[in-house]
Amino acid sequence: MIILEKGNLYKKNDNDTKEIEECSIQLLDINRLNEVIELEHKVYEGLENKDILYVDSYDDIYYEIKNGGKIFGVLNSKDELIAYRYIAIPGKNKNNMGYDIGLAYNQLDKVIHLETTVVDPAYRGNGLQDITLKIATDLVKRQGYRHLLCTVSPYNFYSLYNIMKNGLKIKSLKKKYGTAEDGHDGTWRFVLHSDLEKKLSNPIDMVISKWANLGFQKELIDNGYIGFELSKETRQLNYMKFDDATIEITA
Numbered sequence: 001m002i003i004l005e006k007g008n009l010y011k012k013n014d015n016d017t018k019e020i021e022e023c024s025i026q027l028l029d030i031n032r033l034n035e036v037i038e039l040e041h042k043v044y045e046g047l048e049n050k051d052i053l054y055v056d057s058y059d060d061i062y063y064e065i066k067n068g069g070k071i072f073g074v075l076n077s078k079d080e081l082i083a084y085r086y087i088a089i090p091g092k093n094k095n096n097m098g099y100d101i102g103l104a105y106n107q108l109d110k111v112i113h114l115e116t117t118v119v120d121p122a123y124r125g126n127g128l129q130d131i132t133l134k135i136a137t138d139l140v141k142r143q144g145y146r147h148l149l150c151t152v153s154p155y156n157f158y159s160l161y162n163i164m165k166n167g168l169k170i171k172s173l174k175k176k177y178g179t180a181e182d183g184h185d186g187t188w189r190f191v192l193h194s195d196l197e198k199k200l201s202n203p204i205d206m207v208i209s210k211w212a213n214l215g216f217q218k219e220l221i222d223n224g225y226i227g228f229e230l231s232k233e234t235r236q237l238n239y240m241k242f243d244d245a246t247i248e249i250t251a
């Protein structure tokens, strides 16, 4: 067990009061995978819109961990799992999201998939999605990975906001997780990307879109725009076009 960080969190009680509790963020051993699945199911059951969370099976996560993935677990003072983020290393597998955004073939081995993050409802509002993302990014950067990629449901405002706040940009909008070869039976997802070694600068155009206006956003993305920022206040997305937006990696 490797402890990455310790701190205090607010826990919401049933009677609407809050208490402070000690917690730690750890790299979880695979023998705690059952707890991960249990928390995932608990959170899924509580979701109003079940479409926003792709439910990973025990075997899915087990496979990814055996292939170099990691689970960042948040444990409360009783050593109970209250949140986790898991990441995977897709290599050149066909599920590498680099293919969804046209990443150069020689960059695929530098991709990290930010997979599922869940936070127990009693501990939401502590910024755990954000904190675990920063910890995971630091770690993979030190290991030489360069590209962070993830999917977020266009209807998952909280998650989209937290992900974009950390510099990931919307590069694609497509159906994912379907069983059909062309994926048409899947569910709508933004594919977001951050290149840890390259910053986009000097936009040549900017367009504002309402957060849930998918048709318009798809049109923008198809025309080379990148979803750049999401405003918490207005819930509007700011799309930008760059000179080299479609040719992300040239080296």
Ligand SMILES: CC(C)(COP(=O)(O)OP(=O)(O)OC[C@H]1O[C@@H](n2cnc3c(N)ncnc32)[C@H](O)[C@@H]1OP(=O)(O)O)[C@@H](O)C(=O)NCCC(=O)NCCS
Binding pocket: 043, 052, 053, 115, 116, 117, 118, 119, 120, 123, 124, 125, 126, 127, 128, 129, 130, 156, 158, 159, 162
């Ligand atoms: C998305 C998620 C991980 C964010 O949790 P978090 O890191 O605790 O969220 P934040 O700390 O950024 O929360 C910021 C604010 O939004 C609120 N909030 C967060 N998630 C919320 C949700 N799903 N529903 C309603 N309000 C939510 C928080 O209570 C907090 O409110 P406050 O500022 O008034 O205190 C969490 O909502 C969750 O587990 N959702 C279900 C699973 C999921 O969608 N995962 C992401 C896709 S893999």
